[in-house]
Amino acid sequence: MTHEVRAVVARKKGAPVSVETILVPNPGPGEALVRVQACGVCHTDLHYREGGINDEFPFLLGHEAAGVVESVGEGVTEVAPGDFVVLNWRAVCGTCRACSKGKPWYCFATHNATRPMTLADGTPLSPALGIGAFAEKTLVAAGQCTKVDATASPAAAGLLGCGVMAGFGAAVNTGGVGRGDSIAVIGCGGVGMAAIAGAKVAGAGRIIAVDVDERKLKWAEQFGATDTVDSSRTDAVEAIRELTGGFGADVVVDAVGRPETFKQAFYARDLAGTAVLVGVPTPESTLDLPLLDVFGRGGALKSSWYGDCLPSRDFPALIDLYLQGRFDLGDFITETITLEDVETAFARMHHGDVLRSVVIL
Known part of the structure; x- marks a missing residue:
C-alpha cells in the first residue's frame, strides 16, 4: 500500500519550496511509518534548500519532529503502532566499534529507511537527515523513533529532534x-x-x-x-x-x-x-x-x-524535565505555522526574527 500525503519539497537549489502530493510506502523490515504531528523549521532545512548539504534534489524537507507510529515493518520491537515518538537522525547500529565500546552516541554506522518516498511521478525524494517530516506521514528506520511520554505537546517534544538537543x-x-x-x-x-x-x-x-x-x-x-x-x-x-x-x-x-x-x-x-x-x-x-x-x-x-546525545537515553529524560517544569521547551517556539508557511519561515529565520517556527499538521 502507498500513502498519498502533502509535503514540502525543494526541487532546485535556491528555489522556493512547494507543497506537493508525495507517495509514502508501507514500512519494510526494520522501518516505521509515522503520522507527523509537528515539525520545527531548522536552519539545516534551509541549508538543504540552498544546496549546502549536497545536490541530491529533490529534497523532502523537515526533520525536527514528533508524531505517532502508524505501522511498523517486520522485526520491529522497539516501537509499536500508537506510540508517541520523537524522531532522530542517528539510529544507532549497536554493532560498530563505537557501539561495541559502549559509546553508541558516537555510532559510526547510523542508518535510515531504505524504501524510497517519491514524488507523484515516481521520482525518488532525498529526505532531510534521513527523516523528511514536513509531511503528513513519513517513513523512517524504527531506530529513528524514540518513544516518550504521550502527554507532552508534539510541538515542544519535536524540538528535541535536532537543535534543542544539539x-x-x-x-x-x-x-x-x-x-x-x-x-x-x-x-x-x-x-x-x-x-x-x-x-x-x-x-x-x-x-x-x-x-x-x-x-x-x-x-x-x-x-x-x-x-x-x-x-x-x-x-x-x-x-x-x-x-x-x-x-x-x-x-x-x-x-x-x-x-x-x-x-x-x-x-x-x-x-x-x-x-x-x-x-x-x-x-x-x-x-x-x-x-x-x-x-x-x-x-x-x-x-x-548532535550534542553527543543518545536519543533513547536523552529524549525521555528531557521530556521528563519538560513535564516537571524544569526545562520549558515551549519557550523555544516563536510561532506555529502550516506547511504552506515554510518558505516564509525560512525568511524569518534567516533574518533572526524567530527562535523556532513549528509546523503543526
Missing part, C-alpha cells in the same frame, strides 16, 4: 558543565539558547550569553543567562574573562561555527577549560591557532555532533 548536549554532554561551573555561549540562536537552558538545568553558577543582536541577548536572559555580552560593542574574550575573575569560563560553547568565534571560545576559556564547537562550519572554513597556545593552555577542544 545545544543542550553541547553544554551538558560534550562540555560537561556542572554545578557551580561557569559557561559562556557564543551565538544565541536556537542551539545557543538550548545550551544556555541546559547549563541552567545542570546548575551552572555563571552563564554568559554572547551575541551581536540585542534582541537575542534579551531572550538569553529568559533562558537562564546571568550575564550578557554584546560582542559588536566590546571584546568578547575580555568581557568573559572580566566576568570570571580574570580567568575565563570553565566551558565555552561556540554555537556559530566560524573561525573567529571558535578562536574567541579558545581564548575565553580558563586554563584547562573546555571549548566546544557545535555551530556548523562552512566547507571552506579553516582555523589558524598558534600551536604553542594549544599546548600551553591545556584543557580540551571538542566538537559536538
Whole structure:
C-alpha cells in the first residue's frame, strides 16, 4: 500500500519550496511509518534548500519532529503502532566499534529507511537527515523513533529532534558543565539558547550569553543567562574573562561555527577549560591557532555532533524535565505555522526574527 500525503519539497537549489502530493510506502523490515504531528523549521532545512548539504534534489524537507507510529515493518520491537515518538537522525547500529565500546552516541554506522518516498511521478525524494517530516506521514528506520511520554505537546517534544538537543548536549554532554561551573555561549540562536537552558538545568553558577543582536541577548536572559555580552560593542574574550575573575569560563560553547568565534571560545576559556564547537562550519572554513597556545593552555577542544546525545537515553529524560517544569521547551517556539508557511519561515529565520517556527499538521 502507498500513502498519498502533502509535503514540502525543494526541487532546485535556491528555489522556493512547494507543497506537493508525495507517495509514502508501507514500512519494510526494520522501518516505521509515522503520522507527523509537528515539525520545527531548522536552519539545516534551509541549508538543504540552498544546496549546502549536497545536490541530491529533490529534497523532502523537515526533520525536527514528533508524531505517532502508524505501522511498523517486520522485526520491529522497539516501537509499536500508537506510540508517541520523537524522531532522530542517528539510529544507532549497536554493532560498530563505537557501539561495541559502549559509546553508541558516537555510532559510526547510523542508518535510515531504505524504501524510497517519491514524488507523484515516481521520482525518488532525498529526505532531510534521513527523516523528511514536513509531511503528513513519513517513513523512517524504527531506530529513528524514540518513544516518550504521550502527554507532552508534539510541538515542544519535536524540538528535541535536532537543535534543542544539539545545544543542550553541547553544554551538558560534550562540555560537561556542572554545578557551580561557569559557561559562556557564543551565538544565541536556537542551539545557543538550548545550551544556555541546559547549563541552567545542570546548575551552572555563571552563564554568559554572547551575541551581536540585542534582541537575542534579551531572550538569553529568559533562558537562564546571568550575564550578557554584546560582542559588536566590546571584546568578547575580555568581557568573559572580566566576568570570571580574570580567568575565563570553565566551558565555552561556540554555537556559530566560524573561525573567529571558535578562536574567541579558545581564548575565553580558563586554563584547562573546555571549548566546544557545535555551530556548523562552512566547507571552506579553516582555523589558524598558534600551536604553542594549544599546548600551553591545556584543557580540551571538542566538537559536538548532535550534542553527543543518545536519543533513547536523552529524549525521555528531557521530556521528563519538560513535564516537571524544569526545562520549558515551549519557550523555544516563536510561532506555529502550516506547511504552506515554510518558505516564509525560512525568511524569518534567516533574518533572526524567530527562535523556532513549528509546523503543526
